[in-house]
Amino acid sequence: MTNEEIIRAKKQVEKIKILEKKLAAKKEYLMNKVHLCFDEGKTDTTQAEDYILNYFWQHAYENYIDGGCMSNDLVAIEHRFLYESSFFAKLFADYKIDKDGAALDFGCGSAKYTEFFAKNFKKVIGVDISESTIEKHKQNNKLDNVEYICANILDCKIKEKFDFIYDGGIFTYIKDDLLVKEIIKKLTSMLKNKNSIFLVKESIAEHKRIDYKSINYIAYYRTIKDYSNFINWDEVKINHVKQLGWFRKYCNIYPEKLDEFYKNPLCIDKVVPNYNKNGLSSCFFIAKGK
Structure with missing residues (x-):
């Protein structure tokens, strides 16, 4: 120069x-x-909330390694997957779910659980509203038993029945209770038989519904009671995945617990309630088919 x-x-x-x-x-x-x-709260901001939510999910996996939990922390992502996949494996065994059947991953996001389900079921369909995410999965998919569809579940024209259906937190982003109830009705109608399972994992509020609104992120945290108004769940289980950050601090003091976690990730279900008493933050809701 x-x-x-x-x-x-x-x-x-x-x-x-x-x-x-x-x-x-x-x-x-x-x-x-x-x-x-x-x-x-003087203005009905529903339209703006929908726009912010749609924008967030269309770009979530551009900004985060794991857009579903908004995280770039590789250790946290690994621990989360180990914990929840262990829960799924136990659920499949406890409920004797037919692994020769089909599974639906509703709101498949990063598809790491879709791919996990593919190891446990003969056929898996991953559905998500993010066009870029689904297109990426279609291009990178190397599994013959996995199919990806970009669609709103109510407009989705899937006709087959499933042995296992999973919602990994979609209802937290739907404001209208009637719409949530309609989607739950649609998904439960897609269960194959009484041995089939609909599993919902949602972040929850402890005492009353909390509508979190910001220019970057929107979420509607319902209570267990709110979700119980939608359907009679067969079982509700506390999900300690949101306490994994706290569990890492605990393991700094008791490093042997981290070794135990890698052998049995569900061990935190026994540890967390004894130390972390800040209330529920996430739950698994389980409904059997008819």
Whole structure:
């Protein structure tokens, strides 16, 4: 570079710095304006909430390794998968689910559970509303027994019946209770028989429903009682996956517990309730077919 080029570059950089400051101030102003509107609760913001949610899920896996739990922490992602896949394996054994049958992963996201189910069932279908995510899965899919579909479950034209259907947290992002009830009715109608299982994993509020609204993220946290109004669940189990971060701190003090976790990930179900008494944060809801 010549001296003149260096000077021009310096001037441009300083202009960019000024512009960045202006944009940062504008960004903070707009975010505060939106959050104040949400907090006041005077306006019906349903349309805006739908837009924010749709935008988030269309881009979740661009911003996070695991968009489903909004995490780039590889250790946390590994622990989460070990814990929940162990829970699934135990569920399949306890309920004697037919592994020669079919499974539906509703809201398949990263597809790590879809691929896990593929090891346990003859056929698996993963459904998600994110076009980019499903397209990526279709391109990378190497499993003959797995199919991916981009669709809203109510518009989805799947006709076959399933031995196992899994919802990994979709209802937390649906505001309308009647719509949640309609989707649950649709999914349970897709169960093959009385030996089939519909498993729902949702984040929950302890005492009353909490609608969390921000410019980047929207979530509707219902209580166990709220979910019980949708259907008579056969079983409700506490899911300690949200306490895995706390469990890692615990293992720093008791490192032998981490070795125990890798041998039996479900061991945290015994440890967490004794130390972490902040209330429920996630549950598995189980309904059998008719």
